[in-house]
Amino acid sequence: MIGSPDVLAFTSEGDLGGYPDVQVLPEEFSLPLLPLSHPWTSPAHFNRDFILVAEFSEQVGPLPVRTIPDDPRVIGSFDLNHFSLRIMSVDYQAAAPGPQPHHQTASPSLQTLPRLAFSEDSRVVLGDSKEGAFAYVHHLTLYDLEARGFVRPFCMAYVSADERKIMLQFQELSLRFSRASECLKTGNRRAFARELQRKLHDLEYTRSILQAALQRISNESAEIREEAELQKTANELASVDRSILDHRSLLHQVTSYPNRKLKDPGFLPYDPSLIPETLPLTPDPPSPSYTPQLVSGASLGGGGWSARRFDRRLKPLEELSDCYFLSLTLEQLGNAERRLRGDQSVLHNRRITHRLSRTLSHTQFLFQLWDQEEEEDLEEEGAGLEGGSGMMSHPVAGAGPPSLESFFSCVEEVSIKLETGSGGAEPTLDPEGVTAETRPGSASSGDSIEVLGTERSYRTQGLTHVELRELSGGLGQGEGCDVVRSCAPAEVWMRRDMRSLARRANSEDSIEIISTSDSIFPDDLIFNAITEEEPEEHGIMGSVIKEEEEEAAGEDTPIQQHSTLGIVVHEEEQTRHQRILGNIVQMEGKEELEDTPTRLHRTLGIEVRELEEEKPERWDTPAPLSEPQRTLVHQVSVEGSSQQYEGHHANGEVRGQAGRDSRRVVVPDLQVNFSIPLRLDVRGRGSGGRRLLGDTPYRLSVDEASDCMSNISTSPSSSLPPTHLHGNHSASNPRRHQRQRRKAGPGALRFLRQNSFSQNAVFCLLSGRPLVVIGGEEGSVRRTVAALSLYLPSPGRYGDAVQPYLATPLQLTDLLTWRLIGIHRTSPTAPSMLHSLARYGRYLAVLDLDQRTLRSPAYHGHLIGRLANPHTLIGRGSTYLLHVESCLAELTAKAFLFSCSPDLSTLTSGRAQSSPGGQAPPICHSHSDLQLPSLPREDDDFTLTQRRRDFLCGRGFSGEDDLRVMHFLSDLIKQHHAGSGPPALRFSYSAVPLHRNTTT
Amino acid sequence: MLRWILGGREAQGSVEKNPVLFIGEEQPKNWFTELQVLKGHFDIVRFLVQIDDFRFASAGDDGLVLVWNVETGERLLELRGHSQQITAMTAYTHTSGENTHTSLITASSDRTLSLWDPETGNRVQTVSDLQSSVKCLLVLERLCVWVSGGNELCVWNRDFQLQCQSQHHHDTGISAMVELPKNCIAAAMDKDIVIFRLTMSTGSRLSVAEVRRLSDHQDSIHALININDGLFASGSHVGELILWDAVDWTIMAYEHILWEESQTDTQAEIRLAAPKPSEMSIQQLTSDGELMVAAVGSGLYVYSVITKSVVAYRKTAHDSNVLHTMLLPDGGLMSCSEDGSVRIWEMQDLLLPAEPASAGFFGMWTFGRSNKQAGPPVKKVLELPSLRTLELTGDLIGHSGAVQMFVSFGEKGLVTCSTDHLLIAWKNRERESHLRSLALFRKLEENGGL
Secondary structure: OOOOHHHHHHOEHHHHOOOHHHHHOOHHHOOEOOOOOOOOOOOOOOOOOEEEEEEEEOOOEEEEEEEEOOOHHHHOOOOHHHHHHHHHOOHHHHHOOOOOOOHHHHOHHHOOOOOOOEOOOEEEEEEEOOOOEEEEEEEEEEEOOOOHHHEEEEEEEEEEOOHHHHHHOHHHHHHHHHHHHHHHHHHHHHHHHHHHHHHHHHHHHHHHHHHHHHHHHHHHHOOOOOHHHHHHHHHHHHHHHHHHHHHHHHHHHHHOOOOHHHHOOOOOOOOHHHOOOOOOOOOOOOOOOOOOOOOOHHHHHOOOOOOOOOOOOOOOHHHHOOHHHHHHHHHHHHHHHHHOOOOHHHHHHHHHHHHHHHOOOOOHHHHOOOOHHHHHHHHHHHHHHOOHHHHHHOOOHHHOOOOHHHHHHHOEOOOOEEEOOOOOOOOOOOOOOOOEEEOOOOOOOOOOOOOOOOOOOOOOOOOOOOOOOOOOOOOOOOOOOOOOOOOOOHHHHHHOOOOOOOOOOOOOOOOEEEEEHHHOOHHHHHHHHHHOOOOOOOOHHHHHHHHHHHHHHOOOOOOOOOOOOOOOOOOHHHOOOOOOOOOOOOOOOHHHHHOHHHHHHHHHOHHHHHHHHHHHHHHHOOOOOOOHHHHHHHHHHHHHHHHHHHHHHHHHHHHHHHHHHHHOOOOHHHOEEOOOOOOOOOOOOOOHHHHHHHHOOOEEOHHHHHHHHHOOOOOOOOOOOOOOOOOOHHHHHHHHHHHHHHHHHHHHHHHHHHOOOHHHHHHHHHOOOOEEEEEOOHHHHHHHHHHHHHHOOOOOOOOOOEEEEEOOOOOHHHHHHOOEEEEEOOOOOHHHHHHHHHHOHHHOEEEEOOOOEEEOOOOOOOHHHHHOOOOOOOOOHHHHHHHHHHHHHHHHHHHHHHHHOHHHHOOOOOHHHHOOOOOOOOOHHHOHHHOOOOOOOOOOHHHHHHHHHHHHHOOOOOOHHHHHHHHHHHHHHHHHHHOOOOOEEEOOOOOOOEEEOOOO | OOOEEEOOOHHHHHHHHOOOOOOOOOOOOOOOOEEEEEOOOOOOEEEEEEOOOOEEEEEEOOOOEEEEEOOOOOEEEEEOOOOOOEEEEEEEEEEEOOEEEEEEEEEEOOOOEEEEOOOOOOEEEEEOOOOOOOOEEEEEHHHOEEEEEOOOEEEEEOOOOEEEEOOOOOOOOOOEEEEEOOOEEEEEEOOEEEEEEEEEEOOOEEEEEEEEEEOOOOOOEEEEEEEEOOEEEEEEOOOEEEEEEOOOOOEEEEEEEEEOOOOOOOOOOOOOOOOOHHHHOEEEEEEOOOEEEEEEOOEEEEEEOOOOEEEEEEOOOOOOOEEEEEEOOOOEEEEEEOOOEEEEEEEEEOOOOOOOOOHHHOOOEEOOOOOOOOOOOEEOOOOHHHOEEEEEEEEEEOOOOOEEEEEEOHHHOEEEEEOOOOEEEEEOHHHHHHHHHHHHHHHHHHHOOO
16 A cells, blocks of 8 residues: 555656656656665675575465575575565465356266366566565466365466566566476376376275175174164265265366367477377376275365365475476476576667577677577577567466456366456456456465455556556455456557556555566567666676686685675564556557547546546655555665665675685786775664675776676576586587687787787787787686687687697698687697798787787778777776677678678779789689679779778778778678688788787 | 700899798789688699699599589599509590590509599599509590500500500600600600600501600600690700600700809809709609790799790799799799799899899800701800799798699689698689679579578
8 A cells, every 4th residue: 555665666757747748758768766776786685586486385384395596695595485475475366276166067966076176377476675576476286185175386486686677577487487387287287197096096995995894794784783883884985985986086187187288389398209108197007016005084085175184294396296397397497597597688688689680690600699599599489479479379378368268268167257347347348347256265275365456557648657546455455255356458458558557555465566467568578678778787796706706716615695694674564565566568659558548448437537536646745645654664664674785785795805806816907996886874774894894895807897797697607506407418518608708808808908919919810810829828828719719700609710729730721720729838749839830820820928929910900999999998808798799790790791792892902903013813803704793894993992992981991901801701701601612711911020019 | 965054143142042932921913812721632642633624633642533623622523443542644535526525534553544434423444454553644635545654555545445555665664755746655764755656557456666766865754745736845854954856856955954053163164963963853844835844953944945045044943842833824933842832933034134144154055956966066145135033923831741733723723732631722812702702692692592
């Protein structure tokens, strides 16, 4: 009921009436009134986003089952139990099963039999602003014969400190989690069927025993036994019979589960060929070694709904699901975690790169600016994500428009009693106006039923956000079993123009439901993802650095960041308020928006009116209407705590850095002072010691700084235990490549800074002249080679064109294979090596690390100046890496243009042509059959050449050397696409002066 | 006798004294700016034969014959069949109607001869169990026969049927053969040149007979070439270069090349003992009908057939023996050597024509055509304006072993073969780039996209 501070994130000035013309300002350009807090920190206690699998145990309530990654450093001091409680106390009963009396009357024989409900998963985004944790929660139920109602509620939650990230990645999260869930449930059905069969065997065995006993008793009863004995046995037998019937029914149900999802090959979460047994759900016959057990009377009641015994051990996840499917599920979750690692900017960058790169695949080989494997991965996923229609037809039905049909089809075998909602919409006019759906209370959780009302509302054009205040408690505070769900009209969904922010309050809970599953459109997500420009970095930095360092150095021990610092205060009563943001949907087009309100009124009726009633109040008072004092109080307290966490987190970082600085050899002139304002006003419970720590500035070397930046990107950290079982080896190579690339960034920057001739070296690489790095120290040779490999065009998919350590004397064929070669001066073959270097000197550039000289042609041009500017102001290796990548991408585009434009590609680089007389080279333009049609023949060569040169000059080329680079790149492109035969070494006969390093 | 005493001139003295000729990295006139390494052989590659304007075959000590496409550098075929090293290879073109079909004839140390179809790679014909291994092959297209020279000379027809053969010669065998007018063949056998004549007897049966033996060389003959219809030339191990009349086999000119060691010793001093014979050995001769190039030791010697005078020379053209030379159409020449390099030369007029080349450096004794044995040698001082210099304009460095041979495809490039088992195709980068562009555009056109 009370707005939390988080509301600010979605509030622009327009809401507060600050600027009258804000209405014309697109929301993307409006800034929040107040800065959130420091953008690099978050109050979250965990260091990185993770996936939490939790269960609502019928014995102890919500409890965490496992986390992915399963690393205490990731989780930090985050209270998993507490968070499990929160995420499990939401909506998972929305599709929960119950006895189904309603439409089963057609088969009266089954009426009394237990029914399995194949419930659809539910997805919800919720947040806990106090903890700074937000989560996409995917609820699902697994079957367990021994559980109440045969169901065990589980959920898989993607926990992040950044709610925007979750919102933006909702689609992907939903898709990936649905796959994982489907996988898990398939495995669970197998396990359940197996369990049922076993139980049936037991029961049949028991029945045979009982029948024998009954026979015996009936034989004997005439003489001795009493009637009671006979009656008891007969009752028992009847009970067993009944139980057998029940179990058979269950088995039938579970084995006849409609596998429509699995028939969709696009969705199939696993490879059917990998599964040893026939699928999907033929239960295994009990193994011969299995001996049936006598079933005692107590458990005869059918397990599920017999009396509960709380001392019973609940089956762990491993027993609930087939182990193959469980591992598959975990692998998928791990993949999801890996793919979503990093903050919004990283994901955003990756997505944009991916989108752009798809059209640039012709030149990808040149600099490999993105990961091919990832590309393929994305490609596969793109079908699901970007094609909106594909998404709708996908089983992630919750994300699609909830049509009546889909409602029926997705909750199979669950009879849904439809009632018209409180809005009173006419069902005939508006079939989607099923605003409320009342379901029988779920058997599994009758004691803790949540009441959730989702209210969709709309913003009018003038408002960037309309915060809707829910009818106070009318919908939200109900204690009954009914799940009230209001659905938006179908047309509106289809139009996708809705931009609304619905609030839903539940005063008794401290959970924010930011979104329900059906409130995000794929297109909106994409739109958001593109317009979302602001890079945000989270507090994961510290841990990330730490990880990286450990990987790099291999000797570090994990830095205990939080164990000593984290004093987490959980005060549930503090955050009584919550807000529910129904839909934060970006508007896409004005014209769509314009006709929104009218339809709104028609379809939403009462609710819209309420919205309008509330609006003035909103404008008047920034504070929410109901319980204003509480809101204020909570804002303060939450803020305080978040600040405190901030400080705490900053401490973690500082400690990490300090520890590392002492360990590492830092090149002095590469240190950068970071002016990150670490001085945090630690209010409330902040301790003085922390503040002191936070005040100290820290220094980072370029390497470290870049690592902490770049690490957020794709690659999984190898220090974490591998969570996927079926990791393929081939995927590791490009990842390693990316990793090397990240490390090459700072190395390249250092090379630029330390060597005055760096541009010449880069020129050699870019113009195809093989560069030999020779040095006495192997490590530095390797490092330099790795750094320079950044500039190497067409390095091959696995860096085939780089030879970091050449042990044999250089041969001509080596120059055709490798274009960047490292040679160890003190190797035993060094003398012959030097001889061969001298022999092939004309084809080579030789970089001597010991004498700090470079023998190469001198570069005169502009192209490389930007790429490799020794006086660049870029201080971080990763920033430089991005810079290089963008420059190289630009260069690639130019080269592509160059090679595909006939006029340009015939432009000779000049030297050969300019030589007068003598042995005139057989230049091709003397042949008319080679003449390109686009070349105007009346032009003489000179003007033609001049024109082309002018054209190029306008694009940043300034001379022969730039042209040479273009020629080489263009040759590579041509060779790649239309070439045949062995590779060619292109060279030029130019002077190779010796450049000495003048940088001290 | 007529001798050349060649010595260094002042203008070239500095270069000549420097045993290692170094041109430097800037070679603006060298248009070979791209290379491809053609791998496939496992041993020394000795022979290159051009098949047509884009294909060539290579053969060597591994017994393999590989057919290549010079434009792309692709290996088209691998002709396997010989168990030992190839000793001779030639292209055999015969025209049936309008079709011209080129085959390859190879000879090997395993005493077999094979005919290959370079289109299919089939071994069309083969002859084995020869009496001796064949060292040279000669195709007489006019007669539709071909001749193999080993210890005896055999004449074969197109279908690999032995037509006739000469009697067994001494062990050195035939090292080179040229075709002469009137169905004659000149064959070099050690120090002698033997003239054979093919005669068509009745029943279209061919017979071969030795008609003349020319024994004017003092040492074994390494090189024997045709210059034009009326002349052929031979060169011997000790630097004797003789021009012969192709019809009546008389000596047109006799030159003995001596690299003069001492410049002070100017006049007519015949210092036979001074240089080692290998320094004067004529390994190879080539001619375009007007000029003749002799690879003499590690030097080059250009001789004008028309004026019968030296045109240009360079004593130390390479660091080691020159193995193959070629005259370029634009007046330059190219040479390859055991030192692993190919060098491109340009014949330039003397920059200082006024500077007298001291007469002593070039001595020439001319014999009358008929009085080879008699008559005093008349010494002539060469016309100075006709003497030009050989300037190095470029070198190709790539092979790590001796460059055995090269074959030029004009503007398409040059292919070299070497003892390092490699072939290198040298091309013009500009042209190749242009061709690649065309290929790209063609592909774009065909596929409608990449």
